[in-house]
Amino acid sequence: MSRITQSSRIIQVTGRAVPVPGDDIDTDRILPARYMKELTFANLGQYPFQDERFHSDGAPKRHPFNEAHYQGASMLFGNANFGCGSSREQAPQALTRWGIRAIVAESFGEIFSGNCLTLGVPVVTASQADMAALQNIARKNPGADFNLDLASMTINGGGLLVKISMPASRRKAMMEGAWDSTGLLLANADKVAGMLAARAAA
Amino acid sequence: MAKGTLYNKVWNHNRVTELPTGQTQVFIGLHLIHEVTSPQAFDMLREKGLKVAYPDRTFATVDHIVPTLSQARPFADGQAEAMLQAIERNTQEFGVKFFDFASGQQGVVHIVGPELGLTQPGMTIACGDSHTATHGAFGALAFGIGTSQVRDVLAGQCLAMDPMKVRRVEINGRLASGVTPKDVALFIIHKLGVKGGIGFVYEYAGEVFEAMSMEGRMTVCNMSVEGGARAGYCNPDATTFAYLQGRKYSPQGAAWNAAVEKWKSFVSDGDAEYDDSIRFDAADIEPRVTWGITPGQSVGISEALPNPGQYEDVGERASAELAYRHMQWTPGQKIQGIKIDVAFIGSCTNGRIEDLRAAAKIAQGRKVAPGIQAFIVPGSLPVRKQAMEEGLDKIFLAAGFSWRAPGCSMCLAINPDQLVGKQISASSSNRNFIGRQGSQTGRTLLMSPAMVAAAAITGHVTDVRSFKEKEI
Incomplete structure (x- = not known):
């Protein structure tokens, strides 16, 4: 919970990356719905991609999250429409609690990317060709370190430097440590009350 | 940037201020909650020592974990029972109205809101569920949110948001016999793609939607999110007002006429500008x-x-x-x-x-x-x-x-x-x-x-x- 209440400045994320290729990887695939029956987010780090990683009898499948050399990765490289579908914050919670601190993809489901913002996880986009190149490096050299830098809006690693994008307001929220929206919004509580009073009087 | 659309009018009507990040603080007129994405939000409120700022603007029901054969308590699934108990406890502690089984109103959250007349034109509506887009059928701006945003709405009735683009999806002609709103939704998503709507709100317009019932409009708006659009809406009209009249939370008496006049003011202007628009022919749609x-x-x-x-x-x-x-x-x-x-x-x-x-x-x-x-x-x-x-x-x-x-x-x-x-x-x-x-x-x-x-x-x-x- 501490990671939600604190609002630290996030300018760089560094570390190894796990490639999760495929368009339209929905939040049901990221976190199967049955884990939403847990009353807290505490255990979700055990379950990201659970049904893509394990058969129903528990036997492992081939999946990047199962591979030893991607354990400890701090970035995820996806493709188009990553995190589409259900609004469940449990999906990014599962990824962050597994260790993911930034996600780079061609595009994102919008509720998913908004949820990542509220958790202080930068989600940034890169072109289809650049994502293919980034995934290729992470696949061939799983030990490669990457540096995602919101100041220069680049990601750098394995001999490749790629431009990344994100909405200006989200970038600012990350870089200034203003992604804990509750405090920002409550600071204007009197404006909300004033707006409602004006409506009632109209 | 779209101009003069229902989206613009509802956004401006509910815009509180600009945040230091450049995001817009948007007032949320109606907040719906259910048992699966709200318990952690209430826990966050407790942890921060916060109350629900406007408890009369949040309404709860239970739907996701409900067994459909028997609702006898306790539920056989201990986790499901714990979720139901949590929403019972949270709504009671924070003073939120809960439409439980005994109320006779329980159901899927996006069916309950419209049925009670809670969903109204011109509103901003949020719920921790992606199919909140359903409520756009009434000319509301309605979208799904995550649990930390549920916390924000509970704490201050607002969200931090970036503006969206507006795509007008116009379908003219008449649907053939056997072709339903569901087929229209699947047709649109097939044509525009599951990522085609990213960054957009969809405005559904044209003869097909004008002739469609509220139930049908809800079906199409519901699936906006499957096409990547976080929200979709139909402009409110006589069909909308007829659906709402006399419902439990609809304005009554003299307030009704005033409300209808207000609601009409949110309709997209005839010369509204859109970020994108596309037309289809109803004759091209089959089941x-x-x-x-x-x-x-x-x-x-x-x-x-x-x-x-x-x-x-x-x-x-x-x-x-x-x-x-x-x-x-x-x-x-x-x-x-x-x-x-x-x-x-x-x-x-x-x-x-x-x-x-x-x-x-x-x-x-x-x-x-x-x-x-x-x-x-x-x-x-x-x-x-x-x-x-x-x-x-x-x-x-x-x-x-x-x-x-x-x-x-x-x-x-x-x-x-x-x-x-x-x-x-x-x-x-x-x-x-x-x-x-x-x-x-x-x-x-x-x-x-x-x-x-x-x-x-x-x-x-x-x-x-x-x-x-x-x-x-």
Whole structure:
């Protein structure tokens, strides 16, 4: 919970990356719905991609999250429409609690990317060709370190430097440590009350 | 940047201020909560020592985890029981109205809001559920949010948001007999793609939507999110106002006329500017069925399944190839005739009274094919009651359908209603994602309620237009 209440400045994320290729990887695939029956987010780090990683009898499948050399990765490289579908914050919670601190993809489901913002996880986009190149490096050299830098809006690693994008307001929220929206919004509580009073009087 | 659209007017009406980040602080007029995405938000409030700022603007019900065969307490599933107890405790402690079973109003959250008249034109509406887009049918700006945002709405009735673009989706002409709002939704998503709507709100316009009932508009708006659009809306009109008049939370008496005048002011201007617009012809839409693992992978009932090689985009091709591996079909085969195991009618997409009537017209005097598990899950207790008053339950039971109590049921299957193994379902719900209906090898074919009923009766995917509808 501490990671939600604190609002630290996030300018760089560094570390190894796990490639999760495929368009339209929905939040049901990221976190199967049955884990939403847990009353807290505490255990979700055990379950990201659970049904893509394990058969129903528990036997492992081939999946990047199962591979030893991607354990400890701090970035995820996806493709188009990553995190589409259900609004469940449990999906990014599962990824962050597994260790993911930034996600780079061609595009994102919008509720998913908004949820990542509220958790202080930068989600940034890169072109289809650049994502293919980034995934290729992470696949061939799983030990490669990457540096995602919101100041220069680049990601750098394995001999490749790629431009990344994100909405200006989200970038600012990350870089200034203003992604804990509750405090920002409550600071204007009197404006909300004033707006409602004006409506009632109209 | 769009100008003069309903989206612009509702956004401006509810804009509180600009935040230091450049985001907009948006006031949320109506907040709906359910048992699955709210308990952690209430815990965060407790941890921060916060209260619910406007408890009369949040309404709760229970839907996702509800068993549809028996609601006897405690639920057999201990986790489900704990979730229900948590929302009972949280709504009581924080002073939020809870539409529980005893209220007679419980049901799928997106069916309950409109039914009670809580959903109104010009409102901003949020709920920790992606299908909140449903409420756009009333000319509201309605979208799904995550749990930390649920916390924000509880704490201060606001969200931090960036503006969206507006795409006008216009469909003219008349839908042919047997073609329903669900087919319209699947057609739009197929044409524009599951990522086509990213960054957009969809405004649904044209003769097809003008002629559509509120139930139908809700079906189409509901599935906006499946096309990547976080929200979709129809401009409010006489159909909208007639639906709302006399409902429990609708304005009454003199306030009614004033409200209607206010609501009319949110309608998009005739010379509104859009970021994008597209037109379709109703004559090009036939009953549709999904064959793959995204709601965009659908074909008309008369069509054959596509060859993955025909997709130019590498991502779309890979998605189609994965779909074939999961679904185990062959490119080029006909969608008609694919055998099913389960038929499910219900969900926030198609669990309203009109949906049940459409299915009943097909089920009337017929029998579910041997070996098919077919069941009807009304979207809410009032829908269930109304259907029983109309005798629909008797039609379904005589045909061999199971008649259930309201809940999300097999739409997301975190309750006892789940596929087993590689079963194939004909489903009136909204998502055919891998594993969505409770089995990681299960297979989902999305279609309209009437098409599900037809599939239940023949045991395979069938063109509902080959059925003579019977009077009920």
